[in-house]
Amino acid sequence: DADVTQTPRNRITKTGKRIMLECSQTKGHDRMYWYRQDPGLGLRLIYYSFDVKDINKGEISDGYSVSRQAQAKFSLSLESAIPNQTALYFCATSGKGLAGERTDTQYFGPGTRLTVL
Amino acid sequence: AQKITQTQPGMFVQEKEAVTLDCTYDTSDPSYGLFWYKQPSSGEMIFLIYQGSYDQQNATEGRYSLNFQKARKSANLVISASQLGDSAMYFCAMRERTNAGNMLTFGGGTRLMVKP
Numbered sequence: 001d002a003d004v005t006q007t008p009r010n011r012i013t014k015t016g017k018r019i020m021l022e023c024s025q026t027k028g029h030d031r032m033y034w035y036r037q038d039p040g041l042g043l044r045l046i047y048y049s050f051d052v053k054d055i056n057k058g059e060i061s062d063g064y065s066v067s068r069q070a071q072a073k074f075s076l077s078l079e080s081a082i083p084n085q086t087a088l089y090f091c092a093t094s095g096k097g098l099a100g101e102r103t104d105t106q107y108f109g110p111g112t113r114l115t116v117l
Numbered sequence: 118a119q120k121i122t123q124t125q126p127g128m129f130v131q132e133k134e135a136v137t138l139d140c141t142y143d144t145s146d147p148s149y150g151l152f153w154y155k156q157p158s159s160g161e162m163i164f165l166i167y168q169g170s171y172d173q174q175n176a177t178e179g180r181y182s183l184n185f186q187k188a189r190k191s192a193n194l195v196i197s198a199s200q201l202g203d204s205a206m207y208f209c210a211m212r213e214r215t216n217a218g219n220m221l222t223f224g225g226g227t228r229l230m231v232k233p
Contacts, residue, residue: 040226041225044223050218088160105152106221108154108162108163111162
């Protein structure tokens, strides 16, 4: 089973609709992230959370909100979707290594392809 | 200003040959980390290799090695003995310390195409 899962994997919606993308992880990591990737480009950070009570805006948070329901769950919402939010969305996690040391390697989910018409 | 630069939007390599993907970075933080990720056509992001700024030796992971030249601020990925399955997008990323914690910044990527 995948360590980081995202649902849905694909979604087509209309302008103005509210959309929620969900992320779950079984890696035991405390830190979770949401990124978006536009065609031909790298990843840009939307929001991140270093623990359940910690939520921070990333580079491009406008038009998005998040909720960290538990250590293993981090959801991204588009309150009123618009066409330029059409993108590939990734959830990622990072945590501690086997010896308890903090590592910064981020492990990604499979992505959610969102199309806003 | 661009913090991570990947100057090769696309590259071809012959199967079984080695290939180098370029990455330069810009930071004033003495403590940083450099990562390479692979994104095949299926879309997932796969972690390949990591190099810390204080690491004395270049990182290696199987057929992947990182040519780390600190003074030149470059962290090129070398793939030896290319395979058809290496065809993918490759992203370089840098971890920097910020007020909010350690964050990753990604480059624009290089598309590698392996020819049979």
